Amino acid sequence: MEDLKQFEITKEFFDAFKQAVDERNDHHIKSSLQDLHNADISLILEEFDAEDSRYVLKLLPNETSASIIRDLDVDTRKEFLAVFEANEIAAYIEELATDDGADILNELPVKRREEVIGFLKNEEKANYILELLRYDEDCAGGLMAKELVKANLEWTVIECIDEIRRQAENVEKIYSVYVVDETDKLLGRVSLKNLLLANTRAKVKNIYDPDIVSVQTYMEEEEIADIMQKYDLEVIPVVNVQGKLVGRITVDDIIDVIKELAEEERQIMAGISEDVEEDDNIWLLSRARLPWLIIGLMGGMIGAKLIGVFENVLAQVTAIAFFIPLIMATGGNVGIQSSALVVQSLASQMAFKDSLLQRVVKVFMVAIINGVVLSVIVYTFILITTDHNLALVVSAALFSVVILASLLGTLIPLLLEKLGFNPALASGPFITTTIDLIGLAVYFFVAHSLYKVV
Amino acid sequence: MEDLKQFEITKEFFDAFKQAVDERNDHHIKSSLQDLHNADISLILEEFDAEDSRYVLKLLPNETSASIIRDLDVDTRKEFLAVFEANEIAAYIEELATDDGADILNELPVKRREEVIGFLKNEEKANYILELLRYDEDCAGGLMAKELVKANLEWTVIECIDEIRRQAENVEKIYSVYVVDETDKLLGRVSLKNLLLANTRAKVKNIYDPDIVSVQTYMEEEEIADIMQKYDLEVIPVVNVQGKLVGRITVDDIIDVIKELAEEERQIMAGISEDVEEDDNIWLLSRARLPWLIIGLMGGMIGAKLIGVFENVLAQVTAIAFFIPLIMATGGNVGIQSSALVVQSLASQMAFKDSLLQRVVKVFMVAIINGVVLSVIVYTFILITTDHNLALVVSAALFSVVILASLLGTLIPLLLEKLGFNPALASGPFITTTIDLIGLAVYFFVAHSLYKVV
Numbered sequence: 001m002e003d004l005k006q007f008e009i010t011k012e013f014f015d016a017f018k019q020a021v022d023e024r025n026d027h028h029i030k031s032s033l034q035d036l037h038n039a040d041i042s043l044i045l046e047e048f049d050a051e052d053s054r055y056v057l058k059l060l061p062n063e064t065s066a067s068i069i070r071d072l073d074v075d076t077r078k079e080f081l082a083v084f085e086a087n088e089i090a091a092y093i094e095e096l097a098t099d100d101g102a103d104i105l106n107e108l109p110v111k112r113r114e115e116v117i118g119f120l121k122n123e124e125k126a127n128y129i130l131e132l133l134r135y136d137e138d139c140a141g142g143l144m145a146k147e148l149v150k151a152n153l154e155w156t157v158i159e160c161i162d163e164i165r166r167q168a169e170n171v172e173k174i175y176s177v178y179v180v181d182e183t184d185k186l187l188g189r190v191s192l193k194n195l196l197l198a199n200t201r202a203k204v205k206n207i208y209d210p211d212i213v214s215v216q217t218y219m220e221e222e223e224i225a226d227i228m229q230k231y232d233l234e235v236i237p238v239v240n241v242q243g244k245l246v247g248r249i250t251v252d253d254i255i256d257v258i259k260e261l262a263e264e265e266r267q268i269m270a271g272i273s274e275d276v277e278e279d280d281n282i283w284l285l286s287r288a289r290l291p292w293l294i295i296g297l298m299g300g301m302i303g304a305k306l307i308g309v310f311e312n313v314l315a316q317v318t319a320i321a322f323f324i325p326l327i328m329a330t331g332g333n334v335g336i337q338s339s340a341l342v343v344q345s346l347a348s349q350m351a352f353k354d355s356l357l358q359r360v361v362k363v364f365m366v367a368i369i370n371g372v373v374l375s376v377i378v379y380t381f382i383l384i385t386t387d388h389n390l391a392l393v394v395s396a397a398l399f400s401v402v403i404l405a406s407l408l409g410t411l412i413p414l415l416l417e418k419l420g421f422n423p424a425l426a427s428g429p430f431i432t433t434t435i436d437l438i439g440l441a442v443y444f445f446v447a448h449s450l451y452k453v454v
Numbered sequence: 455m456e457d458l459k460q461f462e463i464t465k466e467f468f469d470a471f472k473q474a475v476d477e478r479n480d481h482h483i484k485s486s487l488q489d490l491h492n493a494d495i496s497l498i499l500e501e502f503d504a505e506d507s508r509y510v511l512k513l514l515p516n517e518t519s520a521s522i523i524r525d526l527d528v529d530t531r532k533e534f535l536a537v538f539e540a541n542e543i544a545a546y547i548e549e550l551a552t553d554d555g556a557d558i559l560n561e562l563p564v565k566r567r568e569e570v571i572g573f574l575k576n577e578e579k580a581n582y583i584l585e586l587l588r589y590d591e592d593c594a595g596g597l598m599a600k601e602l603v604k605a606n607l608e609w610t611v612i613e614c615i616d617e618i619r620r621q622a623e624n625v626e627k628i629y630s631v632y633v634v635d636e637t638d639k640l641l642g643r644v645s646l647k648n649l650l651l652a653n654t655r656a657k658v659k660n661i662y663d664p665d666i667v668s669v670q671t672y673m674e675e676e677e678i679a680d681i682m683q684k685y686d687l688e689v690i691p692v693v694n695v696q697g698k699l700v701g702r703i704t705v706d707d708i709i710d711v712i713k714e715l716a717e718e719e720r721q722i723m724a725g726i727s728e729d730v731e732e733d734d735n736i737w738l739l740s741r742a743r744l745p746w747l748i749i750g751l752m753g754g755m756i757g758a759k760l761i762g763v764f765e766n767v768l769a770q771v772t773a774i775a776f777f778i779p780l781i782m783a784t785g786g787n788v789g790i791q792s793s794a795l796v797v798q799s800l801a802s803q804m805a806f807k808d809s810l811l812q813r814v815v816k817v818f819m820v821a822i823i824n825g826v827v828l829s830v831i832v833y834t835f836i837l838i839t840t841d842h843n844l845a846l847v848v849s850a851a852l853f854s855v856v857i858l859a860s861l862l863g864t865l866i867p868l869l870l871e872k873l874g875f876n877p878a879l880a881s882g883p884f885i886t887t888t889i890d891l892i893g894l895a896v897y898f899f900v901a902h903s904l905y906k907v908v
Contacts, residue, residue, distance in 0.1 A: 193646065328779055
């Protein structure tokens with residue numbers, strides 16, 4: 001058994017390897033990489049520039065290099081492939097599964113893509129890839145690979161095994177053989193386990209399982225991920241509108257989808273507007289962050305105008321200003337909590353959700369409990385340290401802000417979902433800025449009203 | 455082929471089913487559920503109370519009911535199982551894989567758990583489950599199932615197939631046969647595909663693949679998820695410290711882990727302190743939200759004291775108060791953006807990360823760009839609407855806050871990671887409150903200093 005050293009590429013190993021690459025020491029390069037998994041070589045190459053990486057990749061067998069390129073980070077891959085010739089890229093693509101080949105082609109500039117396609121020698125593969133390029137990347141058609149093993153209903157087990165043998169080189173992982181009729185309509189599947197245990201002369205139609213979950217080419221990636229998770233599938237067949245089997249999606253691609261969606265949501269919640277990573281360059285990082293910061297800034301300037309309107313209250317009781325941070329922070333926290341709960345429940349696969357009214361009533365009850373607890377704490381604190389009037393103003397405003405922020409935090413993501421936007425946007429800076437402003441307005445309105453009364 | 459109706463349980467279907475359950479109409483209940491996937495029946499039962507669900511589950515074969523119970527939400531399952539007898543639960547557990555059985559036992563109160571274990575009839579399974587109960591739930595030992603097919607190095611292909619036949623009922627999904635020596639030490643694997651294509655008289659030792667990635671029983675779930683994603687695995691063998699094969703983890707469990715970790719991170723970022731869902735009761739929801747709200751509130755009260763210290767500045771220039779929201783919101787936004795980027799980069803599987811110094815320098819550069827842009831906007835705005843002094847104070851404070859919040863937002867998650875905490879905590883209310891307060895302090899300090907000077 002290969003031991004687990006592949007997870008711990010040491011600094012020494014890396015430095016020696018880097019030196020070998022700098023010196024173009026082919027022997028050392030090849031021998032260092034020999035025992036590594038391709039996915040680990042990808043991680044190492046992330047640290048090299050395109051020219052060095054090209055040098056290393058040319059030393060390895062095409063099949064290995066292709067798989068290393070497939071596992072690179074998208075940005076790195078784009079950079080690397082820019083220094084390769086079109087025919088070299090085509091040779092790598094021919095070594096990969098059709099879905100990975102199509103993904104790489106999709107990342108190339110249009111002109112380059114056409115050049116590379118022109119160099120593809122395996123006609124069947126080229127046609128498959130062209131078919132995949134037609135689909136949107138985020139739907140089943142864009143995720144699926146054409147590689148699969150299918151068998152006709154009338155075949156025997158031995159014919160199935162022959163077919164697997166024929167396809168063995170193309171289809172890296174076989175989980176099941178898909179059963180189709182003469183028109184390629186998907187009828188069911190036979191697992192490899194059952195094929196192995198069946199009598200070799202048995203007919204497929206007598207051993208296949210017709211209970212099969214499939215997805216349509218146009219289905220979106222989120223939905224596919226939910227289905228595969230719900231039914232614990234490691235692979236799912238894709239059919240077109242006529243029910244014909246056109247491809248299959250494997251679970252490794254779905255894990256990538258789930259991770260990407262979580263990352264996207266994190267970026268939305270944090271107010272980062274482009275898909276950036278910490279190792280992107282300074283300009284890109286600044287650009288991704290500025291839009292939401294500027295929106296927050298505009299919110300702050302509107303807030304300044306708003307407080308300006310109540311300048312007379314502030315001039316009369318300076319202490320009103322002391323509690324602006326408290327009101328804003330609490331409003332913001334309550335709003336984010338509320339929207340996060342809604343986003344989470346929208347993402348879960350419940351069959352039946354509570355009605356809008358039930359939801360609002362419940363949120364209202366929770367808000368009242370939280371509002372009362374927080375207001376009592378603040379009232380007591382201010383009463384002890386300052387005076388009764390201020391205590392009354394701040395705690396009344398705080399209570400109103402908690403209720404309002406809860407309701408907005410709940411309704412805004414539901415509204416966004418209805419309008420077809422990502423509900424996680426509700427936890428982002430645009431909405432939190434809005435809730436901040438509403439909180440401020442409520443605070444000064446309450447202060448203004450109560451100070452006139454008391 | 456079963457069509458996709460299982461994803462769209464209609465309101466009509468549900469209402470008719472509910473009526474049948476209310477009327478204890480066994481025939482209707484059974485016929486409605488016949489064509490549904492077990493995972494969908496689980497979703498429907500989430501809407502029923504424990505007694506009704508027990509009635510429905512008793513009508514179905516034990517194997518089906520067991521799988522439905524396995525797919526329930528944890529909270530619902532706890533509620534349901536409370537109304538079952540210990541021997542009934544034992545019967546369900548015997549129908550499930552050992553990992554699922556152990557999970558269910560782990561959810562039961564200690565006394566109940568012992569009772570249920572006492573009722574387990576299958577001795578081998580009981581021993582396996584007891585073994586699994588010893589492990590922490592979040593490590594490989596707690597995730598793995600004992601069900602797997604293993605073969606000795608010296609066996610022939612036909613002996614392997616016989617072993618698969620013997621295990622066929624226990625091991626629902628077989629991806630590979632694990633190859634071990636006489637002491638059960640893991641040596642490699644043979645995929646079912648290769649077994650199917652090999653000559654039946656071939657020896658395992660001549661066809662097995664010794665390049666196999668495995669995990670140790672104590673390895674943590676995050677790490678296992680990373681490994682399975684990196685190497686595109688649908689199953690991974692688990693070995694103990696002696697390298698003996700003790701179980702395997704399948705990808706469906708890892709998808710659940712990935713989803714749970716994402717949800718946990720979302721809750722941390724949103725400041726929710728317990729694992730709650732929107733459909734939990736009002737008290738639980740309030741309780742999960744209050745701790746962080748109170749921390750935010752305390753931050754607000756400290757903020758009030760802080761501003762109080764600078765009351766004379768405020769009395770002199772009321773307009774200082776106008777820009778408190780702007781300073782706080784920008785500081786908070788910058789801090790969250792910075793920490794989200796760090797958390798993301800900590801979660802990614804890069805081989806070599808930038809050094810702390812490189813990171814800080816980069817963050818500093820980005821902060822300067824953002825700080826300059828934001829300060830210029832604010833300076834211009836205030837200059838036009840108010841006066842030069844105020845413009846200078848606010849923009850200088852804003853610039854300092856952007857720099858400070860960037861650095862803190864970057865360093866705090868790194869520090870949390872070093873100390874063994876979840877770095878996502880840095881995007882939660884505790885840290886954002888701290889950044890808010892530091893922002894306020896900087897603002898008033900700058901205002902105080904500059905107004906004395908100008």
